[in-house]
Amino acid sequence: MAMPELAGCWFILTGSGKFFRNVQLDPADTLVLLQVDDDGKGYRIFWGLTGGGLPTSELAAHFQSHIVRMAASQGRDRIIMHCHATNLIALSYVLDLNSAAFTRELWEGSTECLVVFPDGVGIVPWMVPGTDAIGTATAEQMQSHSLVLWPFHGIFGTGPTLDEAFGLIDTAEKAAEVMVKVRSMGGKKQTITTEELIALGKRFGVTPMEAALKV
Numbered sequence: 238m239a240m241p242e243l244a245g246c247w248f249i250l251t252g253s254g255k256f257f258r259n260v261q262l263d264p265a266d267t268l269v270l271l272q273v274d275d276d277g278k279g280y281r282i283f284w285g286l287t288g289g290g291l292p293t294s295e296l297a298a299h300f301q302s303h304i305v306r307m308a309a310s311q312g313r314d315r316i317i318m319h320c321h322a323t324n325l326i327a328l329s330y331v332l333d334l335n336s337a338a339f340t341r342e343l344w345e346g347s348t349e350c351l352v353v354f355p356d357g358v359g360i361v362p363w364m365v366p367g368t369d370a371i372g373t374a375t376a377e378q379m380q381s382h383s384l385v386l387w388p389f390h391g392i393f394g395t396g397p398t399l400d401e402a403f404g405l406i407d408t409a410e411k412a413a414e415v416m417v418k419v420r421s422m423g424g425k426k427q428t429i430t431t432e433e434l435i436a437l438g439k440r441f442g443v444t445p446m447e448a449a450l451k452v
């Protein structure tokens with residue numbers, strides 16, 4: 238797939254089948270530095286993968302999401318991160334796979350959530366990973382959401398820095414863990430109300446995803 242929007246851009250990625258845990262121990266083997274060709278049709282590797290291997294199998298989802306977020310954030314978002322966040326995956330088995338409902342549940346999972354991801358969580362249907370098709374579906378959701386859930390698989394998050402992208406995913410994952418515990422204890426007896434969510438948005442100057450307020 239040609240990506241003229243990324244022509245000449247540099248990326249640092251993890252290798253396919255490499256472990257996050259090993260990145261800090263052996264970055265030269267686990268990471269890869271590459272530059273997209275001038276015509277956007279391929280890339281050249283400049284550094285990394287010293288033990289062999291290929292860039293992440295989710296290259297399509299990363300590249301297509303970068304194209305969308307570069308435009309959506311006026312160039313601020315430079316990171317696309319994917320991981321298999323346990324509790325977000327668990328919730329994808331028990332909640333409706335509906336962006337507004339899923340977002341609302343996470344917002345209620347911790348007071349900071351609406352402030353950290355006011356634009357909510359996008360959801361793609363279950364699809365075979367590592368394909369252009371799941372990349373396209375993910376990028377479509379990235380137009381309006383900084384988090385995209387892959388049901389029964391994991392999460393994609395974006396942000397200006399690694400810390401911010403990680404923090405975003407970590408915040409959603411913590412809320413998901415809270416909701417897993419709440420369900421395990423028999424369900425909610427009380428929660429954050431719609432009026433309180435609206436007040437949170439006003440106090441912190443963010444515009445919450447409308448559909449999630451109406452759930």
Ligand SMILES: [Zn+2]
Pocket residue numbers: 319320321366390391
């Ligand atoms: Zn994955």
